[in-house]
Every structure is written in structure tokens, then in C-alpha cells.
Amino acid sequence: MNQGQKDKIISTTTGLNITGRGFLVPDAHGSTSRPGVFASGDVVLGTRTVVEAVKYSKEVARAMDEYLRSIG
Structure with missing residues (x-):
């Protein structure tokens, strides 16, 4: 299966900032240039190890939870 950015x-x-290679540009917590839109995985990091992807995705999930609680 071919992996790559979506x-x-x-x-x-x-309203999404992207790199010259076509990847999304989020901050350290996965928040993109568009408020309320978070990103993780291949669309941000490209193909990486599972350990790297899971580590970053856990941080993004925490940030998403905080964001949703703040607007709820």
C-alpha cells in the first residue's frame, strides 16, 4: 500500500498552511492555521516510524481534547 499525504x-x-512538499504545517500540538482543525499522521510527518507517529498523535489528541473542552 502506498503511504503519503492526503x-x-x-x-x-x-486556510491551511502547507509546505512546499505538500504537507500540512501544524504547531507542536497539531493545531493548523485554521482554527479548530488539527492534523497528525502522514499528512504532517510523512511516512515515519510507528513510534514517532503514535507519540505525536497522542499529543495532538490531548490538544484536541483541551480545545473541545474549552469551547464546550
């Missing part, structure tokens, strides 16, 4: 979300969602 072009559809990048090409169909306005």
Missing part, C-alpha cells in the same frame, strides 16, 4: 484535504480545504 491530497484531498489539502486541495479542498482553504
Whole structure:
């Protein structure tokens, strides 16, 4: 199976900062340039090890939870 960034979300969602290689640019907690939109996984990191992906995704999940609690 071919892994790579998900072009559809990048090409169909306005207000997202992307790199020259087509990856999303979130902050350290996965928050993108569009408020309330978080990103993790191949669309941010490219293909990495499972350990790296899980570590980053856990941080993003915490940030998403905090964000949702703050607006709830």
C-alpha cells in the first residue's frame, strides 16, 4: 500500500498552511492555521516510524481534547 499525504484535504480545504512538499504545517500540538482543525499522521510527518507517529498523535489528541473542552 502506498503511504503519503492526503491530497484531498489539502486541495479542498482553504486556510491551511502547507509546505512546499505538500504537507500540512501544524504547531507542536497539531493545531493548523485554521482554527479548530488539527492534523497528525502522514499528512504532517510523512511516512515515519510507528513510534514517532503514535507519540505525536497522542499529543495532538490531548490538544484536541483541551480545545473541545474549552469551547464546550
